[in-house]
Amino acid sequence: MKRLYITTAIPYVNASPHVGFALEAVQADCLARFFRASGYDVFFASGTDENSLKNVQAAETEGISTQKLVDKYAKQFFDLRDALNLTYDVFNRTSSKHHFKGAQKLWNQCRKEDIYKKKYRGLYCIGCEVFYKPDEIIDNRCPDGHNTIEEVEEENYFFRLSNYADFLYKLIEKDKLKIIPQTRKNEVLSFIKQGLEDFSISRSYARARGWGVPVPSFAEASEDKQVMYVWFDALATYLTALGYPSDGLYKKYWSNNPNRLHIIGKGIIRFHAVYWPAMLASAGISLPTAEFVHGYITVEGQKISKSIGNTIDPFALVKKYGVGPVRYYLLREIPAWGDGDFSESRFRELYNGELANGLGNLTARVARLCSDTNLSLPQKKNFKFKKAVSDNLKIYRFDQALIALWDDVSALDRKINDEKPWELEGAKLKKVITPIAQEIREIAFNLSPFLPTTSEKILSQFTGKISAEKPLFPRI
Ligand SMILES: [Zn+2]
Structure with a gap:
């Protein structure tokens, strides 16, 4: 029997789900159902990204512990399953113990020469969880419009991404990792062509406010503790959702399955099509075989934003119109290969x-x-x-x-x-x-x-x- 592993990305749990994630969940579910009905053995995974600094900040704002905050919002994302009639097989939370174990194992499996320590100084946007170059920050705002920039100077672990530029270029150009639509594939290829810089994969324990997956070699040490950079740990969800490092499902649906599909939004393509395959190659683990990249949803022509107050609550929508019409709107009205509008x-x-x-x-x-x-x-x-x-x-x-x-x-x-x-x-x-x-x-x-x-x-x-x-x- 043919197999397919299909995943949604894992959203941050610093706020309630909005219609943009509902789109991704419904697209993934539609594919899972289609392939199951076509005779495939499908494993469908979703979950939440809980180790982000954003969650720590949101918890501070709400005056509750970070754990309480992630529990509260993770439950809302979990509840989308019933509201939107989703059929995922596992809901993987990255604050779970088994995820920690898997992320640490992945770190340890990377080639020793690919992980090194260096002093670093840069502008970090907490909203994006990304370092930016000085010329990318205008009026103290990142390219995505966040004003959550902080100047960071510390000694971190880095991943030698620069080693993988040729490998990644060929991988994507030859469709061994197939990126759909073509416009997104071109975008990744031109990004790789510009040259790849090593990226930081840890941050200090203090800056992370003690929240996150401890870097394995320092897990026990009292001084100079580091936690993993949230992307390194978050991407590992695609393996830990299958129980990695335990075999079982991981062997069945990842190593021994030629169809490994990630569904993601256009904003996180760099992490999925560049960082992630390089990390896996370094660790000697099979790579995803396909990535489908959907666009963003605007609301009545405007970007969705909490400050404008135009977020659309998928639960309220389902309550008002029923799940069928909501799924219909998302799948029929939003152009699958581009951006769309909710009105x-x-x-x-x-x-x-x-x-x-x-x-x-x-x-x-x-x-x-x-x-x-x-x-x-x-x-x-x-x-x-x-x-x-x-x-x-x-x-x-x-x-x-x-x-x-x-x-x-x-x-x-x-x-x-x-x-x-x-x-x-x-x-x-x-x-x-x-x-x-x-x-x-x-x-x-x-x-x-x-x-x-x-x-x-x-x-x-x-x-x-x-x-x-x-x-x-x-x-x-
Ligand atoms: Zn930002």
Whole structure:
């Protein structure tokens, strides 16, 4: 059986989840469901990044301990599982003991000559958890707009990334690590071409306020204690989610599985396509084989920001409209390969136009006609994905897959209008309506990775004796 390991990135837990992470979680879930239904043995991992300095600061602001803070927000991210109907197999928290063990093991496995200590002075943005060059900081703000810059001088451990420039360039150029979309691949290649600098992989215990994964050789020492730079430890989640350093799942879904896919946002591509494969190569561990990079969501045309107060709460959205319409909006309306916008008026427009009037109305119409003629369909198990759905999902074009499926919904609507089955009765009606009801089931099956609950409802309505039921999507 073919295998697939699929991961979301792990968000910081210094605030409640917003719609941007919901997009990534739903995309990953859609793929996990699609590949499972296509016969793959899928392992799907999500989790939270809890060792960041951001979390320490947020806890100070809220006046609670860092552990309390990460527990509180990690639970909200965990609760997205039910709210968004996600099917991940493991939710990996990086403040857990087993993650510490795995991150330390990874550090120890890196080639000795790749990790060295040096005195360093630089401008560190806590918002990004990244060092910037002086000319990248304008008016005390980082390129991402944070004003959380501090000047740091300390002796840290560094990773010899400069050793890996040629290796990484070839790896990505030849698609051994396949980056989709192509524009993102080009971006990484040109970044590597500019030359790679070694990066700091630890910080002082004091600067980290004692929070984080201790650097292994210093874990016991009282002086000069260091904790891992948050990216070194956070990236290790993709291994520790599989139980690494224990074998079991790690062997099955990482070392012995040729399909290792990370789903990430465009802002963290450098860490995933440059730092991470270099760290793994140094440690003699297999690399990811594919990375899908999605864009960002704006809200009514504006960047999502806590200070503007325009964050969209995915829980509230699901409560108001139901999980199906939320998944539909994210997968259908946000361009899979680019940036997209969330707007409540567009949400309602799509809901009424494509769900209530489109799929919902079609299903109700056909169910009524089937019920008029007492139509019964036997159970069907060997459904197949339509080519347009399958081809698009294999390249992560969720939007195109749904547009193609909705072309089929419209085509079926037109067919009914042409054949006018409501003017027929008895055997004639049955003859016309049977293939239409069968096609509804095909559409429902194809919908299963996107809107699993709706898909199940339609399949169960159109199996056995078919009767009219409550509308799938009441108009709003
Ligand atoms: Zn920043």
